[in-house]
Amino acid sequence: MASFIIEGGRRLTGEIVPQGAKNEALQVICATLLTSEPVRIKNIPDISDVNNQIRLLEDVGVKVTRNAPGDFTFQADEVNMEYVQSDEFLARCTKLRGSVMLIGPMIARFGRAMVAKPGGDKIGRRRLDTHFLGIQKLGAKFDYDIRRGVYDIHAGRLCGTYMLLDEASVTGTANIIMASVLAMGTTTIYNAACEPYIQQLCHLLNRMGANISGIASNLLTIVGVDSLHGAAHTVLPDMIEVGSFIGMAAMVGDGISIKNVSYDNLGIIPYTFSRLGVQVLRHGDDLFIPRHDHYEIDSFLDGSFMTLSDAPWPGLTPDLLSVLLVVATQAKGTVLIHQKMFESRLFFVDKLIDMGAQIILCDPHRAVVVGHDHQIRLRGGRMTSPDIRAGIALLIAAMSADGTSRISNIEQIDRGYENIESRLTALGACIKRVEE
Template identity: 45%
Template sequence: MSELIIRGGHPISGTHRTPGNKNAALPMLAACVLTDEPVTLRNLPLIRDVQTMLDILADLGASVDLHGHTATVCCKGLRKHVLSDALCRQARSSILFAGPMVARHGRVKVSHPGGDVIGRRRIDTHIDGLSQLGVDIETLDQYVFKRSDSFHGTAILLDEASVTATENILMAAVLAPGESVIYNAACEPHVQDLCRLLTRMGAHIEGIGTNRLSVNGVDTLHGATHRLASDYVEAASFVAAAVLTGGGLRIENIDPSDFLVIGKHFGRLGITLNMAEDSLYVPPQQRLEIRDDIGAAIPKLEDGTWPNFPSDLMSVSIVLATQAKGTMLFFEKMFESRMYFVDRLIEMGARIVQCDPHRVVISGPSRLQGTSMSSPDIRAGVSLLLAALCASGESHIGNAHIIDRGYENVDRELRRLGADIRRVGSK
């Protein structure tokens, strides 16, 4: 286990290049089992969750060749259908093997997936959708998925627009005979990027980027080479690092369309972003001030499925609000434990009222003081790191390996950009 030690007050400045999207990389690696031919993924983020998915593939018998940010995976002749219990418990994304494995190889056994503890994360939508396609499922100590003789495309209405459920059902549907229509599908940028990879592999998918995906199943898929789109959550986290420390930062390798939503809501906190074709610039020394709603009402920031504000950026936005003049209500609709990390911010000096597990009210600006804390999940962990960057004194953040699951060499990159940060212990 490792710990990050940060001395705050140093501007984050320079140029940062955004890596590939974590939430696109994980389902794409699972999609490799849909074909016997090699699949090459470029711009792959080098994070712990990606390594766990590669380890699962290798354990199943796949050939895995990783060079820098490029991985080539060949799943010809997989020798197993049981996923390692230890590996499944390291990453929630292990459940993404259910759809492609059962579609291509007829069966798979998956242990209860691990991942962040940010609330109740049900997989009922996965099970319901796959069963409608004709997959028999046992849910005792492990999840056992078996393709039945009735495996066939159908109309599926998701009871929630779950990203991973959409991806799982989609990856099964591309090999299911006939037409499948997925209603209330998630349409996040990383879901769209998965659709683009599957299309390169020979899948027939219509409605990409909408809440209605139409899939005409094919007999086989072939290999492909695909470059992952950039990670807008990672990019927005570095925007916050610059804003909180008064630095001027250029962020390269972004898709400006991803920031239509993010930029709008960051603007409500007084943040200015200068957008270019594939980059953005964060001007230095910004004075944050929360913009009241009409009638001087306290503004509210709430998350939701795309194109609403991403849940993964709620924790980051809460830290930003502690340094902004004014008051704002944050309403986390998707995960009831996402807000629990605010206790640490209160210990640092933030003025926060926690109304219930889903809502907090923040009044700023507050002068934060460094302290010792521990990372409870990926997004809360990086948010505590952001708070430490703008706090007075020294902060210690334990369980840094949890942050490593979603951010590539975050301490090294922040140090390169001017932070006083070091790691003790092994990753």
């Protein structure tokens, strides 16, 4: 276990470049299982969740070549399906949520997949029904081994069909897309997730020889092909990290440039920060966040106070609500943060209340933040990171606070943010990693 020791009150300035997108990387890495030919992927972030996914593929027999930092070639020409059925493999899957996206490509290409309940953030119930129901509609059979707690999934060649997803699950959509590209006939997926990372997965698969149309909409049409071939792909910048840096710059920045953000793929994120009074200036594909000694939360046109809530793309990603909540603690005004998708993601606010923030946790999904308008500074303290996004939000809070803070369980932050303490130290932060 490791901790961050943070000296608060340091002003940050300079330039920072966002890493490759974690969620996209996990999807496209799994897609390499769909062909025996080499697939080269660039801008892969060096973070624990992605690195563990790569090691998992290596262990099942995928050849992985590291061409340069963040640049890998994958070749799945000798996959060991016996290992996929082993207790060792399944035990590792329980510690890595991204492992669930192995189901689609494995059942499509090899006719067999096994899955135990995957790990990941402890942010509430994250069901797999959408994955299972979609793949079942394509013709796969699911057998549950109650002794091992494992689903054994098997099929001949899958058959295309129409399906209406019960929810626009991002990983569920990715899994079903990967299962469908080699299915016989046409698959139509309605209520599909359409995040930029799903779009990127579809573009990669089309370069590999798939036939996917309707990309960027919630209605995908996939005409199955007999086989896929190699291709090259570059992962987008991580929109969640871009949003985290906007929030950090608003709280403790003296003028920060965020470089190469792929602005057109940020969606509503810059606008949402502007609703909190944060200036987000665009310069081409870069963002500049000036120093904010004061920022004021908008109200709705009828005068009621602002509500920020998550929604499927192109709505606001739930992964940024923790950061937005922290930014609101030093704004002028009041905002309701409504986390609709996960019932445990707001439970970190008690740590902010201990730091002096004025927050009312209404229920597991809603919190009212009354901003201090910089009249009352947060206080440093001891805290523990419960998940990736709460972890970065607590780090931002600690950087803005008076005094010294200690954040434990920073392995959670490492799962999503590459070498974060060194990158922020280069901007003027004082963050030290210590082993406990």
